[in-house]
Amino acid sequence: MNSSKNIYEKELLVKSTTDNLALIREFTRNSAADCGFSDETIGKIILAVDEACTNIIKHAYKYSPEGNIFLAVKFEERKFFISITDEGKHFDPANVPEPDLVQYYKQKRAGGLGMFLIKKLMDEVNYSTLSGNKNQVVLVKYLS
């Protein structure tokens, strides 16, 4: 905790492999716990971050293990921000339709569930493109 500004900040840089998801979840758990969230809310934040990173590994880097995933946590004015940045293929979240489970059932597929979960689990979700061809999603949870 940075006591002079009363802002909590923490960072993690990992390669884009699915075996790093456990590490990403642990980082998220510890950060959210440090900021005082309940176990139930910590569970929601962890799942949202897992889903966002899984999407990056799958879609932005197409399972190439050499990509970087950079996570930065900030807790300020009772808001928990976790930004997740990658340098992979850009995608437009507006082009991802809401999942329809009955349609998926018929088509034997299940895409888009992750993005839908992220939206349901967090208070704010903001996708953006940064300079240097970087993509960023910022997930926000309010501490009630």
Added chain:
Amino acid sequence: MADFNVNLRGVGSVSVIDVKGYLDAHTAPELENVFNKLLDDRQFKVVVNFDELKYISSAGLGVFMAYVETMRENSGDIKFSNMKENVYNIFDLLGFPILYEFFKDEKEALQKFDSLG
């Protein structure tokens, strides 16, 4: 760290899959392998026992979506049992209770298959 374990056992004509630990994009292929083996063996009646599953992400949920229709086309099904509340909540959030049957105990899920013959 991310430990996941999957075990397959037969109870009468039903295959029971025990899942344990953390089911995510890294570990979901292990579960897919078990479902592929069931299809190879033409075993279509499946109960998944979640008693020791601590965590699931959409990659895990996607596995059940991918196989359930094939099981049903062959007079089988995938039924769920012994799910912890935090895991059930994720299934619920995505609307799974419309398409799948959930049971408190494995025994109840097995009985449901028996009662259908």
